[in-house]
Amino acid sequence: MQADTVSGYQxxxxxSPDGLKLHARIYGHDNPEARxxxxxICLPGLTRNSADFHQFALLxxxxxxxxRRVVCFDYRGRGGSEWDKDRKHYNILTExxxxxxxxxxxxxxHGVFLGTSRGVLIIMALAATRPGAIKAAIFNDAxxxxxxxxxxxxxSYHDHRNQPSSMAEATAMMKEAYxxxxxxxxxxxxxxxxxxxxxxxxxxxVGNFDPALADMLREINLNAPLPTMWxxxxxxxxxxxxxxxxxxxxLLSEESVxxxxxxxxxxxxxxxxxxxxxxxxxxxxxxxxxxxFLESVPDAN
Numbered sequence: 001m002q003a004d005t006v007s008g009y010q011x012x013x014x015x016s017p018d019g020l021k022l023h024a025r026i027y028g029h030d031n032p033e034a035r036x037x038x039x040x041i042c043l044p045g046l047t048r049n050s051a052d053f054h055q056f057a058l059l060x061x062x063x064x065x066x067x068r069r070v071v072c073f074d075y076r077g078r079g080g081s082e083w084d085k086d087r088k089h090y091n092i093l094t095e096x097x098x099x100x101x102x103x104x105x106x107x108x109x110h111g112v113f114l115g116t117s118r119g120v121l122i123i124m125a126l127a128a129t130r131p132g133a134i135k136a137a138i139f140n141d142a143x144x145x146x147x148x149x150x151x152x153x154x155x156s157y158h159d160h161r162n163q164p165s166s167m168a169e170a171t172a173m174m175k176e177a178y179x180x181x182x183x184x185x186x187x188x189x190x191x192x193x194x195x196x197x198x199x200x201x202x203x204x205x206v207g208n209f210d211p212a213l214a215d216m217l218r219e220i221n222l223n224a225p226l227p228t229m230w231x232x233x234x235x236x237x238x239x240x241x242x243x244x245x246x247x248x249x250x251l252l253s254e255e256s257v258x259x260x261x262x263x264x265x266x267x268x269x270x271x272x273x274x275x276x277x278x279x280x281x282x283x284x285x286x287x288x289x290x291x292x293f294l295e296s297v298p299d300a301n
Contacts, residue, residue, distance in 0.1 A: 008058050009072075014105035016076060016098045018089070023080030024102055025050045027070040028061030037068035038135055038299045041111040043099065043119030044072070045278060046154070046217065047209040049079030051196040052116065055282040066295055071111070073102055077210035087212040092118070096125040103133065112297055114138040114290075116278045117251065127235035136240040136297040138290065141252050141278035143243065143260050144233040148222050150251025150277055155217055164205050170194040181248040181276025184284060193280070234263060242268040242293045244286070248276035268293065 010026040028034035040060060042053045050072035057070040074081040075095045084090060099122060103109065110133045115123045120142035127134060157177050164170035171187075171194040178193075179185075185193070199208040207214075241264055245252050261267050270289060272279040279286065 008054070011080070012106065013080070014102055017101055020076050020082045020084060020098075022076060022082070022098055022102060023050070023074040024106065025053075025057070025070075025072045026106065027057040027072070028067055029069060031061065031067055031069075034061055034067040034069050036299070037066065038297065039069040039071055039108055039111040040294065041099075041103070041108065041113050042070060042072040043113065043115040043122050044075070044078070045117035045119060047078065047207060047213050048116065049074045049196070049208055051079065051208075053281065054196070055192070056287060059282060059287045060291065060294075063291060066291070068294065069108075071102075071106060071108055073099055077213055079208055083210040083212075087210075087216060090210070090213055090216060092121050092125050096122045096129065099126065100130055100133070109133065110135050112136040112138065112294060114140065114281075115142070116140040116281075117142045121229065124229045124232035124236070128232045131235055134236065134239055136293075137236055137242075138293065139241070139243040140281065141244060141246050141249050143252055143256050144229040145253070145256045145259070146226050146228075147251050147253050147256070148226055150249065151220065151226070152222055153250050153277075155220070155222075164198065167191070167194060167198070167205065170198045170205055178276065181246070181250075182274065182280075184274030185280070189280070189283065230263070233260065237264055240266065240293070240297050242270065242290075244270050244272055244279055246275040246277055246279045247271055247273050249278070251277045 010029040012024050012026060013021050016022050044050065044052050053072045057072060061067055061070050076098060077083045077090055113123045113134050120139045123137050164173055171190050174194045175190045197207060198205045243257055243260060245257055257269050261269055272284060
């Protein structure tokens with residue numbers, strides 16, 4: 001494992017089981033008090049990366065009374081991790097194995113797992129394969145049932161996205177694509193969103209992920225029923241669970257949240273006003289909501 005200290009976090013690399021160089025960020029790594037608490041492990045969406053959690057992770061790791069480490073992973077093909085030459089390896093089970101390898105390399109045997117979108121699916125996969133690692137879970141706008149309308153919306157965005165010539169143009173593109181679903185975002189928020197999405201490579205601004213991921217997304221047949229993950233969800237029945245749903249989300253329906261609550265009676269459900277898929281975690285009082293949940297989870301020995 002290699003580590004470099006960057007402003008606010010430690011940037012680390014480790015090897016996947018099949019030899020790829022993968023990347024993660026650790027917040028609160030130099031705070032002894034934070035290390036005494038169960039860490040929060042953050043898993044991003046399909047084409048997203050650890051930068052999505054930056055401002056949120058800073059708030060959690062520097063909390064005045066109950067700071068804790070926050071570990072944010074880049075899956076293979078995203079962010080600071082290497083791309084995979086075989087795109088078939090871009091799947092939930094392989095990515096779940098990569099998260100396990102990262103936790104082992106970072107000496108994080110268990111934690112509270114927070115997943116955004118695809119990250120939720122990976123948490124449920126881990127519930128089936130590594131249940132002891134999950135001390136509690138937070139679902140950010142996804143669950144065992146994926147709404148086809150929401151998936152179609154994501155596919156449409158990737159089909160029509162142009163290559164921006166500047167970060168200002170990238171910001172305008174993000175606002176045009178998602179503005180109706182996120183009316184609460186300020187201009188500064190849109191800039192942050194764009195900077196977490198695009199990276200400069202060879203003098204061009206491109207999405208910070210392997211384009212093969214978008215190609216695979218386009219191949220999904222929305223005319224066929226989408227698979228569900230109810231058995232894996234039920235594997236989380238013994239751990240504390242909170243689900244966040246964006247008010248304007250089309251990926252996680254209110255009906256799905258209701259069914260989840262029926263199967264997990266202790267689940268806490270939160271609707272995030274003014275946001276769609278997926279809620280941005282450092283906005284709208286969400287850090288306080290999440291911190292309250294974290295403080296209710298007993299620290300693991």
